[in-house]
Amino acid sequence: MWATRAACVGALALGLAGCDGNARSEREIGGPASDAVELASIKPLDVGPISYFEDSCARCHGAFGDLYALPFVTPDEELPRVIEEMAAGPAQAPLDGAPLAALIDYHRSMRDGLPFAALVGREGEHLVFEVTPDAALEVDGGAATRVGPYLWRVSNASGVMSIRARQGDAGVVLPLGESPWTGRVSD
């Protein structure tokens, strides 16, 4: 399964022992940290997945998906189609490309009980992220500050070496240099 396989890859990358598929006290998901140069080249998402969800989906599915009965009835391979149709149909806010892919990964993170984070803007030296409200953004080489229920600002962005979202014992690494959001590592 996606989460288990990704967790094992992450655990091995970090040199952690005991990646046998059993429950662990600590899950680390994502590739090794990238360097600051790559961070400067990542394009923020044009549409913030969490704010989009709150604006377009939450009136039927609850704030941050609270009313979803998880796991989804829809099988994983059909989730992209269902979400695209929900966006174009009931939500009346069609999505495609990276914003749609990020919204789909946001749903997979809900399903798997993992935190989600996405780069949604740049303000000079600052980076702006949307992060699952129950999670915290952890940054090596910079400072992360919560500026809203699901909005974070990272300062000293030019020195950032790694960024992860942490929720309880689950930490998901943002694959800097590959994608502006979490959850793409094992695609």
Ligand code: HEC
């Ligand atoms: C007007 C209400 C409404 C809005 C707005 C809406 N949905 Fe839905 N959604 C539903 C209903 C009703 C169902 C269940 C019946 C169905 O599958 O058609 C559903 C089903 C789903 C499912 C499948 C759940 C499962 O267990 O398999 C997903 C995923 C989903 N919606 C995502 C979204 C997303 C993402 C948005 C915003 C882009 C959205 N929906 C907007 C009413 C809505």
